[in-house]
Amino acid sequence: MTSRPHASLGILTSDQGQLPNSERGTEPGAIENHATLGFPVITEIAEGTLGRRTPAGDPVLERGYVEAAQRLVQRGAVAISSNCGFLIRYQAVVAASVEVPVAMSSMLLLPTLVRQVPPSAKIAVLTYDSNAFDEDMIELNDPAERSRVVVGGIEGSKYWHDELKIPAPPTDVSAMEADVGACITRLRAAHPEIAAVLFECAGFPVVAPAIRRLTNLPVYDITSLCRMMIASIK
Structure with a gap:
């Protein structure tokens, strides 16, 4: 794929609570x-997702994300991402709906990061809310690999509370x-084998x-992944 005029990275968002010109x-x-x-x-807002701060993969919301992704492509998006790491739960349905990465x-x-470090090392995943972070967020079928992933969240923090406001x-x-x-410091104290950090939260x-x-x-974070997508199509 070659770059074209007005080519952009499209960002799906469920944040309908933003003020104009925020x-x-x-x-x-x-x-x-x-x-x-x-x-x-x-950016495009997925309709019907107001207040769903940590989407749980509800099929009812799929249409909103799919239609928003299609609008982004119509506007010139050559790749699609999102502003929330929990939206991995819509990865398959959105990827099937458009002809761009x-x-x-x-x-x-x-999965790539786990394989990049020695078998004795661990990956720390830092999330917006560890209570909403279930096993479906971790696509590792090998129990040995899964045991090398530790998760910490900032639930209850100022940012956590601010993101719930509309x-x-x-x-x-x-x-x-x-x-x-403070979160990564706690995780490293409990797991000194941590060799890399992955931010789930796109913020x-x-x-x-x-x-x-x-x-x-x-x-590593969502921008690491988006840079790779952009580099592959520029």
């Missing part, structure tokens, strides 16, 4: 920020950095540089 998504590192990937970004969640990276306020990056930093990339400095570990 500053959300403009932070350095945010997936919606054009400067993050050095590639144009366009689809990566709905950074969790698609997990409309959600601008991201408090300092608070997020403190909460995500966390804004603090990725800080977490790399804190841990001196590789940190």
Whole structure:
């Protein structure tokens, strides 16, 4: 596939609670920020998902995500992603609905990351809400590989509460950095074998540089996956 005029990365969002002209998504590192990937970004809201902050894969919502993805392609999207890692639960249905690459969640990276590090090492998955993070988020069939994945969440934090508000306020990056930093610090204390970090939450990339400095570990997120998609089609 060759690049074409007005080619963009399409981002599916279930966040209908944003105010017009909101500053959300403009932070350095945010997936919606054009400067993050050095590639144009366009967004579409999936109708009927208001208030579904952590989608559980309800088939009722599939139509909204599929139609939004198709609108993105009509607008010039040459690849599709999303602003919520939990939307991996819609990966298959969205990928089947369009003729462009689809990566709905950074969790698609997990099988690769597990195989990139020594068998004695572990991967830390940092999530917006570990209570909503079920086994269906982890596509590892080998029990030995699954045992090398540890999960930590920031539920109850300021960012967690802010994301439940309608409309959600601008991201408090300092608070997020403190909460995500505390989470990975706890996980590393319990699991010193951690060799890499994967952010489930598509909001966390804004603090990725800080977490790399804190841990001196590789940190992967949805922007890592989107960069790969864009590089393959530019």
